[in-house]
Amino acid sequence: MPEQHSPALTPQTFALRARTARDRAGLTRPVAGGLVGRSAEWVKGIETGTIGMPRLPMLIRLATVYECDVADLTGDDRIAAATYTKSAHADLPLIKRALTTYQLTPGDTEPEPAAALSARVQQAWKLWHGQGDHRSRVAALLPDLLADTQRSARALNGADRRRALVAQAQAYHLAQLFLSFQPAPDLVMLTGDRSMTAAQDADSPRAMASAAWYMNHIYRDANEATLARAELAEQASALLGQEDEEDLARWGLLQLAVALSYAKIGREGQAWHYWDRANDAARRLGPGYAHPWLIFGQGIVDAYALTMHNDLLQPGKALEVAQALDVSRIPSATRRSYHLIETARAYGMKDEGVAAVALLQKAHRESPETITFNMHTRMVLPELAKTGPRMVRDDAHALAVTLGIPV
Structure with missing residues (x-):
């Protein structure tokens, strides 16, 4: 009898790899699209094959958002996202x-x-x-x-x-x-x-609460196990009372951690429910309060509302928050710089490059190393330097060179 051969395995397509990477990151199509400056329909087109594989700059942005290598998307194991995106x-x-x-x-x-x-x-x-x-x-x-x-x-x-x-x-x-x-x-x-x-x-319940905040904070920025970190924050908050100032600050901070986690994956109702709880804690602590190293207070709660609107693809609402936001109430240059970058992100989502670059310049003056290692900045500056409004290209190029970002 003739030798029988097993049918060849069908190689994974770019569309399937992109869908798999997004699922692993725990992101909806609208959220993923917003994070790379595209629509949910664009993400769907990529994942169904109606849109072909994008060029390298967009591949890098996708890999950064999905926290994977470019190789995981393209199948070419010679390219790693960290080579291009993380300084x-x-x-x-x-x-x-x-x-x-x-x-x-x-x-x-x-x-x-x-x-x-x-x-x-x-x-x-x-x-x-x-x-x-x-x-x-x-x-x-x-x-x-x-x-x-x-x-x-x-x-x-x-x-x-x-x-x-x-x-x-x-x-x-x-x-x-x-x-x-x-x-x-x-x-x-x-x-x-x-x-x-x-x-x-x-x-120490207080120390465990602080550890839960920083685990949530860092892993959320990396799109790593977002919901698991939200659950950890909820568990840690249960260890604390709310009468003592130190406990109340940490409790409020953990409500904020959960809110940010839900906003990151597009769950708006749950996000604002926990933000309201954080806001209540900040109000109880008083308008002049800010924790000496966790920095929790009304300024931080207000500023993170801007980030949440950005993650929920609501740049107009984010800019409404920004209009009323007084970053001088935040006693941390690193946090002030971060929230200026977030305001720039909102302007960028509305294609207002002039305002975005001006805010990035201000963020650089506030805290040079915060903006130097910020992934949003590293992704958008080269694009603004090449294709942004003519009046901002030179400024965007100069800032990119200062930060050591290839353009």
Whole structure:
């Protein structure tokens, strides 16, 4: 009898790979389209094959939004999205070494008192939220801070050990923030896990709540396990009371985390339900309140409403929020810069390039390293420099060159 051959497997098409990547990212077609500056119908056309494979710049934008490699979309494993989209900070190797260096023996050095560690961590937070190159300044402190909190957490006992563990969790939060938008997603996950572990070992509901916020915050920006992080934030908020100022601030922050997670995937009703709860907490804390390092307060709640409208593809409503938003109420240069970028994103969605570039320039003056490592900025500036309104092309090109973005 003639030899029987199995039918050849049908290779995956670009359309199927694009649909699979979007599903894995947990994004609806309208949300995915909005994040890359296209319509839901365009995304549908890509996924049904009625629109062919786009050019490399759009492939990179899709891969960034779906948090995958370009190879996952094209089938060509020689191209990786991180090569084109994520710029590495000069101090990234330093932080990598600090996170993978282990002190297995106690050594001769006396453990630092928990109060002294806490003071050093608070100083590092001031540098993170201050003017100038915040990543570079914090990177200079992190290796010693991580090592010293580890040493003290091992050597101290009782309440002092728990306080050292709380300081350690915060040191890992700072490392998480440094690693955000860097080509090191594995380290982001590592620091998130270590911060939560330290908070749990400290048996501190406040520390666990803070860890839940930063895990949600970082992974949401990376489109990673969004709903799982929302559930974590809800669980952590249940650990807190609402009468004490510290507890209320963290409780409100976690309501905001859930709201942002739902907005990211287009669930508008649930998003605004949790935003209302965060807004209520901010109002109870008073108009002048802002947490010293979590920065929760009315300014942040108002500013994140703008981000939520952007994620829900409502740039007009986002700009209505922006008109009334006073970023000077936010005592953090990094957060002010971020929310200026978000305002620029809203203007960009309405094809108002002049306003978008002006706001990006302002964000750069506010916090250079915030905008340098912001993915939205890195995607839109080259396009504005080449195809934007004539009156902004030179400004967009100059800013891209300043930030080291290829144009």
